[in-house]
Amino acid sequence: MTQNNSAGDSGLQESFLSHLYELRDRVIKSAIAIIIVFVSLVYWAPDIFHLFSQPLLQALPSGGKMIVTDVTGSFFVPMKVTMLVAFLIALPVVMYQLWAFIAPGLYQHERKLILPLVVSSYSLFICGMAFAYFLVFPTVFEFMASYNAPLGAEMSTDIDKYLGFAMNTFLAFGITFEVPVVVVVLVRMGMVSLAKLKEIRPYVIVGAFVVAAIVTPPDVLSQLLLAIPMILLYELGLLIARFYEPKPAADEATAGDTDPQATA
Structure with a gap:
């Protein structure tokens, strides 16, 4: 032993x-x-x-x-x-x-x-x-x-x-322009549902302006130039995530995959 x-x-x-x-x-x-x-x-x-x-x-x-x-x-x-x-x-x-x-x-x-x-x-x-x-x-x-x-x-x-x-x-x-990728990954991995991401849209908008106020110079113009693209990119991520949202049939096919370590 x-x-x-x-x-x-x-x-x-x-x-x-x-x-x-x-x-x-x-x-x-x-x-x-x-x-x-x-x-x-x-x-x-x-x-x-x-x-x-x-x-x-x-x-x-x-x-x-x-x-x-x-x-x-x-x-x-x-x-x-x-x-x-x-x-x-x-x-x-x-x-x-x-x-x-x-x-x-x-x-x-x-x-x-x-x-x-x-x-x-x-x-x-x-x-x-x-x-x-x-x-x-x-x-x-x-x-x-x-x-x-x-x-x-x-x-x-x-x-x-x-x-x-x-x-x-x-x-x-x-990093701001990575928002669509983050949204798609969250939805594809099943960590957050697409409906939930749409539901928290108002909080995302407020958060975008808070982040812009922290990382940009202290003027309204530069804050808008960061916050507005962040919001638009979030919407783009929601649009793209519709095509990657997991479905029951896809989940069953996924469950059939073998462990890569086991087949090695």
């Missing part, structure tokens, strides 16, 4: 270590992909940062410019922006490595669902960032610049502060 327990523990430990080694290899491959893209882009880091800062530069008054208050800011800030771009370009590779790691432990119907979710999540996140860059940034910067003229204040922003603001805004809008 003791020998059987020891053999079982040894097999479990070996299985855990093999998964750990595979995870390490996947992480290394993902990091290599990001580094390769970064090295390919690093020569154009100043140009990438200039493109990145265009929404603010266009909102500055005539003769206005960005400033550097940190000794190393003029070097590290463009590098950080280039690394962000490299990560976004290499993100499909990172997602593939993640998919390859978790796929053996998924049922067949789950594998069919994961791929569309990953593609849609990546696409929606990029759309959220594009929405922030092309619409939110110019609108907010011009709105804030209009407040400086009556004060006689010169608008000069430190490049590091601008990077922090842009990163937070990109993250906020990128």
Whole structure:
């Protein structure tokens, strides 16, 4: 009995270590992909940062410019922006490595669902960032610049502060655009019914404005630019979730699937 327990523990430990080694290899491959893209882009880091800062530069008054208050800011800030771009370009590779790691432990119907979710999540996140860059940034910067003229204040922003603001805004809008994916997953997995999500619509609308007030600058315009898309995307998620709502027949077919660990 003791020998059987020891053999079982040894097999479990070996299985855990093999998964750990595979995870390490996947992480290394993902990091290599990001580094390769970064090295390919690093020569154009100043140009990438200039493109990145265009929404603010266009909102500055005539003769206005960005400033550097940190000794190393003029070097590290463009590098950080280039690394962000490299990560976004290499993100499909990172997602593939993640998919390859978790796929053996998924049922067949789950594998069919994961791929569309990953593609849609990546696409929606990029759309959220594009929405922030092309619409939110110019609108907010011009709105804030209009407040400086009556004060006689010169608008000069430190490049590091601008990077922090842009990163937070990109993250906020990128996550916001994931709302349809979250709604579809909740309905498809049976965690929340579609009828319940429709019922809590008023609370979602209030929550959207609360979230917008927390993560955006303290002006009504930028809050509306985040809250309104969040509400519309929630409605889009409800519309799409109608096609993924589990049905009794689908549940019976799902119950017939075999455990992937048992068939391994």
